[in-house]
Amino acid sequence: MAGSRCGQGVAIVSGVAATVDVGRLYASHGNWLTSWLRRHTRCAHRAADLAQDTFCRVLEAKNPAPIHEPRSYLSTLARRILIDDIRRREIERAYLTVAAAHLGDADHLTPERIAEATQLLDAILHLLEQLPRKARQAFTLIRFDGLRYAEAALRLGVSERMVKRYVAQAYAHCYTLAHAD
Amino acid sequence: MSAPRPTPEMIAQAAHWAAQLATDEAPQSDHDACEAWCRLNPLHRLALQRMRAFDTQFSHTDAIDRETIETVLDQRSRTSRRLGGLALALALLAGGGWLAAQSWMVRGWFPDDRTARGEQRTLALADGSRLTLDTDAALDIRRTDRQRTVSLFRGQILVKVARDKDRPFVVETSDGTATAHGTAFVVSREAEATTVTVIESRVRVCPAGSAPAPCADLLPGDRARMAHGALTPLGRVDPATAAGWAEGWLAADDQPVAQVLDALNRYRRQPVRFDAAALSGIRVSGSFPLTDTDRAVDGLARSTGLRLSREGDGRLRIGAAP
Numbered sequence: 001m002a003g004s005r006c007g008q009g010v011a012i013v014s015g016v017a018a019t020v021d022v023g024r025l026y027a028s029h030g031n032w033l034t035s036w037l038r039r040h041t042r043c044a045h046r047a048a049d050l051a052q053d054t055f056c057r058v059l060e061a062k063n064p065a066p067i068h069e070p071r072s073y074l075s076t077l078a079r080r081i082l083i084d085d086i087r088r089r090e091i092e093r094a095y096l097t098v099a100a101a102h103l104g105d106a107d108h109l110t111p112e113r114i115a116e117a118t119q120l121l122d123a124i125l126h127l128l129e130q131l132p133r134k135a136r137q138a139f140t141l142i143r144f145d146g147l148r149y150a151e152a153a154l155r156l157g158v159s160e161r162m163v164k165r166y167v168a169q170a171y172a173h174c175y176t177l178a179h180a181d
Numbered sequence: 182m183s184a185p186r187p188t189p190e191m192i193a194q195a196a197h198w199a200a201q202l203a204t205d206e207a208p209q210s211d212h213d214a215c216e217a218w219c220r221l222n223p224l225h226r227l228a229l230q231r232m233r234a235f236d237t238q239f240s241h242t243d244a245i246d247r248e249t250i251e252t253v254l255d256q257r258s259r260t261s262r263r264l265g266g267l268a269l270a271l272a273l274l275a276g277g278g279w280l281a282a283q284s285w286m287v288r289g290w291f292p293d294d295r296t297a298r299g300e301q302r303t304l305a306l307a308d309g310s311r312l313t314l315d316t317d318a319a320l321d322i323r324r325t326d327r328q329r330t331v332s333l334f335r336g337q338i339l340v341k342v343a344r345d346k347d348r349p350f351v352v353e354t355s356d357g358t359a360t361a362h363g364t365a366f367v368v369s370r371e372a373e374a375t376t377v378t379v380i381e382s383r384v385r386v387c388p389a390g391s392a393p394a395p396c397a398d399l400l401p402g403d404r405a406r407m408a409h410g411a412l413t414p415l416g417r418v419d420p421a422t423a424a425g426w427a428e429g430w431l432a433a434d435d436q437p438v439a440q441v442l443d444a445l446n447r448y449r450r451q452p453v454r455f456d457a458a459a460l461s462g463i464r465v466s467g468s469f470p471l472t473d474t475d476r477a478v479d480g481l482a483r484s485t486g487l488r489l490s491r492e493g494d495g496r497l498r499i500g501a502a503p
Binding site: 090091094095097098099102103117120121123124125127128129133136140142143144146147148149164165167168169171172174175176178179 | 186192193195196197199200201203204205206228231232235236238239241242244245246247248249250251252253254256257258
């Protein structure tokens with residue numbers, strides 16, 4: 001997990017209090033949420049962390065509206081946070097494995113470097129993973145491996161024009177995800 | 182209040198440019214053409230800059246990062262086969278319909294076949310069918326055991342279908358499909374709509390969209406328009422002249438002269454200038470050659486009594502005689 005524990009949250013509380021009373025929400029449902037998360041993570045530590053993240057997310061909500069079903073609202077948020085957390089841990093594990101293979105060991109990687117890489121890779125993976133396989137392959141060959149179109153076409157067994165189309169598709173797709181609203 | 186945003190079409194075109202310029206093999210002329218496109222509209226430049234921002238983000242990766250990306254993608258594609266639901270939910274979050282529309286536009290930038298402005302071409306397909314592409318058209322052709330499919334991205338085509346009862350012939354656009362077993366018909370895709378005109382036999386049209394209108398069968402002389410899931414009959418036309426353009430002639434039957442000039446301009450690299458408001462009320466009938474549009478414009482001026490002149494930059498202008 002990245003270290004930020006929504007430090008600015010306290011300052012925001014007063015502004016949001018009119019519509020969402022986070023303090024009361026926490027008092028009435030904090031324990032319930034933590035045990036909900038413990039059931040899903042089987043780890044008390046992580047559950048406490050994720051519960052805190054969930055309340056941070058409530059504070060940061062752009063359009064705080066009155067909450068009618070607090071527990072279903074909180075568990076929806078918590079489920080999203082849990083999925084993000086699982087994804088980031090998966091990336092972190094893969095990163096450490098690959099780094100160890102490249103560098104002999106991963107001991108001299110600082111926690112900051114790992115957190116930074118995980119964040120960047122999470123963003124890139126978010127953009128790439130929903131692309132159809134061929135488009136993704138074409139895009140990584142051209143963008144990451146620096147191949148020319150003719151070489152990528154040979155590698156993928158399609159025409160050059162097709163590779164270009166895949167790459168354009170990938171760009172449009174990234175744009176759509178990144179600038180959706 | 183929200184700032185103006187690049188349209189889906191601009192995004193698709195920016196993606197086309199980003200792809201075109203993604204490697205070091207792009208010639209200077211491509212860079213210049215891209216720059217010219219960016220100058221047309223600040224939103225063009227914005228869309229392209231955003232694409233370039235991805236490049237910057239990607240360029241911050243090293244070999245370890247890239248291998249990690251491959252590893253994680255690999256793992257996830259294996260789990261997603263088991264957890265199809267999650268992938269589906271993510272796709273819905275991203276707005277599937279809009280992505281589908283994007284993919285249509287992106288495909289249109291790299292079509293199998295296209296014609297330039299002013300060009301017409303007839304393709305003989307392996308099954309004996311013939312496709313005539315009108316000016317500035319772009320399409321893909323696919324053939325499977327079950328179906329023959331033409332994806333029309335823009336422009337107009339005349340289809341003469343070789344009969345094959347096992348393999349319907351489908352012309353699809355982002356607005357819907359037109360299906361025939363053996364017949365001749367015209368499909369035209371322009372300005373966010375698709376028009377189907379039947380010349381011979383019968384064609385089934387099916388609009389596309391989130392809640393599309395039901396399919397309908399069109400008979401010779403029927404013309405219908407598909408857009409945004411709706412199907413609108415456009416009345417009857419003479420099937421004998423509906424595809425006159427494919428013979429190289431533009432036929433006008435008591436039509437506003439501005440409308441005929443618009444049609445001729447679609448074939449011209451340098452459009453003829455005219456003031457549509459000043460020409461309103463003037464109508465014209467006749468056949469004008471599409472293979473020589475200078476001659477066509479000249480003929481149009483003669484038959485309407487309008488004056489044709491050449492402006493300082495060499496471009497033609499047509500207007501009322503002084």
